[in-house]
Amino acid sequence: MSGDTLGAGSFAVADYVVFALMLMVSAAVGVYFAWTGRGQRTSGDFLMGGRRLTALPVSLSLTASFMSAITVLSNPAEVYRYGASIGFYGFSYIITILVTSEVFLPVFYRLAVTSTYEYLELRFNRATRLLGTVLFIVQTILYTGIVIYAPALALNQVTGMDLWGAVISTGVVCTFYCTMGGLKAVVWTDVFQLGVMLAGFLSVIVRSGGRLHFWDFDTNPLRRHTFWTITIGGTFVWVSIYGINQAQVQRYISCKSIHHARASLYINLLGLGSILLCSVFAGMCLYSVYKNCDPWTAGLVSAPDQLMPYLVMDILGDYPGLPGLFVAAAYSGSLSTVSSSINALAAVTMEDVIKPHTNVSEKHLSFISKGLSFTFGVLCIGMAGLASLMGGILQAAISIFGIIGGPLLGLFTLGILCPFANSKGALSGLVAGLVVSLWVGIGAHIYPPPPELTRPLPLTTEGCNFTTDSLNWTSTVEDFPPCAPFSDHVSFSFTARSALEDHWYSLSYLYFSPIGTIISMSVGLIISVFTGGYWQKVEPRLTLMKEDTTLYYLIKFFKDRVSEREKKFGNTNLAFRDTELDFTKSSIST
Template sequence: CGWAMAIGHFSVWDYVVFGAMLLISAVIGVYYAFAGGGQQTSKDFLMGGRSMSALPVALSLTASFMSAVTVLGTPAEIYRFGAIFCIFAITYLLVVVISAEVFLPVFYRLGITSTYEYLELRFNKYLRLCGTILFIIQTILYTGIVIYAPALALNQVTGFDLWGAVVATGVVCTFYCTLGGLKAVVWTDVFQVGIMVAGFSSVIIRAVVVQGGIGRILNDSYHGGRLNFWDFNPNPLQRHTFWTIVIGGTFTWTGIYGVNQSQVQRYIACKTRFQAKLSLYINLVGLWAILVCAMFCGLAMYSIYRDCDPWTAKHVSAPDQLMPYLVLDILRDFPGVPGLFVASAYSGTLSTVSSSINALAAVTVEDLIKPYFSSLSEKKLSWISKGTSLFYGGICIAMAALASLMGGLLQAALSIFGMVGGPLLGLFTLGILSPFANPIGAFVGLIGGFTVSLWVGIGAQIYPPLPERTMPLNLSTMGCNTGSNWTATTVMPTLTTVIHLQAAERPVLVDYWYSLSYLYFSTLGTLVTIVLGMIVSLLTGGMKQNISRRFLLTKEDFMSNFSFSKPQTNKKVEVLNWKPFTMADEGTDNPVFNHMEMNITENKKDSGAHI
């Protein structure tokens, strides 16, 4: 461990590998800027002309999930807290089924570009505006974290300027997003997911060789308490248990896969609903594969450093630097391979940030520009879409500075999604599953859910949970040759002393409210929004309103369109089925039926009367 600080500079081959990844990503963007006549309309730019197929979209969804936050944060999480994180495999299954069978059928049937169009169709334009603004805030904050993470890895590995790396990430993403639109985003993701898997695989293979086999890694992990898969403690204050991961994680990730524009925009760009659903289920296999890779990296890291923790020994300054430190340690004699790992972290960033920029452009054009400037031509909207991509690229680079002030990357990222994504998930759930939910109830529910989740989320940032809640496992420095006495102990006795000192100074509310597991932030926001929204709707005449069935989940939607033989037939029946429900409801609740009418009658102007 003592000599590992001396390693840390890219060879020429490392730069070649890294540069090739960036160059190919940029070339894909240039290609789709001109392929097929270029991005002629905003639909081409934002939705790929709704002509995508399942496999590239599935790989794109997987690539976005496997951001640098995953590459750096998840192995460090398993190294410090153990393999209980792998219970997320159950969570991912539940999330994909809910997204594919509850939310996707409704969004795909309506033919919308922005998911927040649904809020105006179902409720009113004010809720659509609320949803759009919350999404923009959430995405910019999260993207700041995702840009900062690989810059941290690059800085640790090569000494490359941290903020130079931040700017480079944003510039490359913005370049190919602005040129190629959604098709460039999807196909660069397909390329980048290959780079990411190669980066993970190189670390795992080398670690197995260094440690003399998988058996030793698993044996060390078992004796070090890292194979702690099952913890059924129902205490919601404990950071990770079976229940917090399965329940809280399902709410958190459904907010991402089910209703978040960045993910939804890609799978509803598929050419049929069958392809859209298939993309989600193929993506599930990718999520499981990534989780297994991250788990083995974390366990291998523990096996290698079980007697000399680099973090406690001050060889790295943050847990998120452990993964690049490991790469330098075990792969320093293989020119080009450290570059491959950093390219994989960087690829994760490019894929996530590019999808975020494209989604931000989509909601801005669809929700903030088109409704108020109806005279704009498709050509102008296409240029405006590109301009907003450029604008948001700059904003996301600036927001990376905020990420540098936050704690652990993985928890910070999921906390942001929980605080903002939970209330939004509750709002969409109200609209799709509750026929009597009305605009007043939905608005009050949203405000209530957002207030509660923001309260507990910000409180948790100000008063971090004590180690007795987060339960970090022992990290030893017994084997370090640093010459100082304090390194010859484990971390836990020091932490125990800190617990007693801090607990006496903290208010009681802090340790029973702000110490709630970060995975429950989303659950809390969702449930408060739904319960409050339903109560207020019932009290304000929600049972008396007429709501078209096309805005609700029906029994025909669930597990539908899973026939290889006739996907197109189902789609046509769906469109024809809209008409009987529009006649009675049109003009009573929602002033934006003109959007739907355009899809059915191709007579946009005649159906745009407002009440």
């Protein structure tokens, strides 16, 4: 088979009904908030929800925003090919939420910024702000292109529907409710779509087995997935998403108080864990069904990202409505992420590009915000065409966040934690971090690491009930499963690899972000010191203060309790009281 259509089954009427219902509810949310928000005539109302949102819907929206179709389709495929080690992302999620809540949230919330890149101008200069804005726009459009393409691929695989018809449908629905309802519509559709995503996963998790390749503590940075690459590298990636990415920051600083904002982050942690656990179990289900007949090796699918939709039609095709629920889950993940990205792109462009150079009324700015949402929706649909050229969608997505998000994370961290960092150091560090991360990222794409470093787990077709001679297999050493059966039709290409390819370009893609962050901060600090940054005065509100942290209030609370107890009962420490008594006696005797 070609892999263009799976041929494992087709949608029943009930499947189309479930899928259409999800689209209708998403669009209806946009119409509802457009109707109820007729009196909201400012760009702040449209882009920030009037800063009156509460913790629960924001927390669910935070979870849905980056738990996209990439999670629904690619995480199970990663478990199927490499084992359950991606479960270690749970540790990186915990660290991410703690760092975001204690370091980045207090500063952004205090400044009441709409665009996170406003901070860069307040802390450094306008050039740094504009460069950060441009990098964010490029990163977000590339990522959104992948997210639009992924569910369209799933829809194409299970129904035979035209691929680009599905791509356009995704973009049109997202653009519609973003343009109509603004941030409130985005948040509440995310809440609904997160429920659909969980339901879709649960419809697949019926059996599991054999892929608990989990406890891998190899410290080699060239290994694709280990405890260290996922925990350390994953933390940098996710902090760059939750800590500074406009799409996420825009949500929690829209809460009506900082306590609601913090609560939204911690409640969101439960959602992240649930989605991660479901995706790991779904990958184990994949292996339990296909451990004796791998559809990818057999040529029944053309890419690992197509395995989940193939499984759905294979084992759930006899249950009308369940395949539709799974595709709705993949589609919901895409809608939530794309809508978040469109809204964030509109906010950044409005605040960083348009407002500083125009002098129009808030009513006109509101209309411009809606126009920007529509424009970016169309642009993201166009960028989806690049997604088919980027290989596995999970690695492509995380690589984009690592290559661009890593240096940006270093820049923001420099400003918030290092008072002596100046604009020269900040700009130099950002450029240096970007150059190095682009170097390793592009090099790794051109010269992918060999299988002995990525270590995909064994796959076989020994249990397939068709004749292997009829298959037309063509593969390269980089993507062919190491234990798959060989055939005369399989061609391998072995080329000598340089030391640069074997080491620098073979780094785990999860380390792209730490590299960019460390280079950005290191160069920024060095340049700042040599250009007089140590003597500059920075407004305290632009950096992290001890009063911003939860730890400060915990220590203060316990000190106050101890002081109150001492005032009421005196000092009850017997050793201290003996010392006081001895001191009193010696004073009397003298």
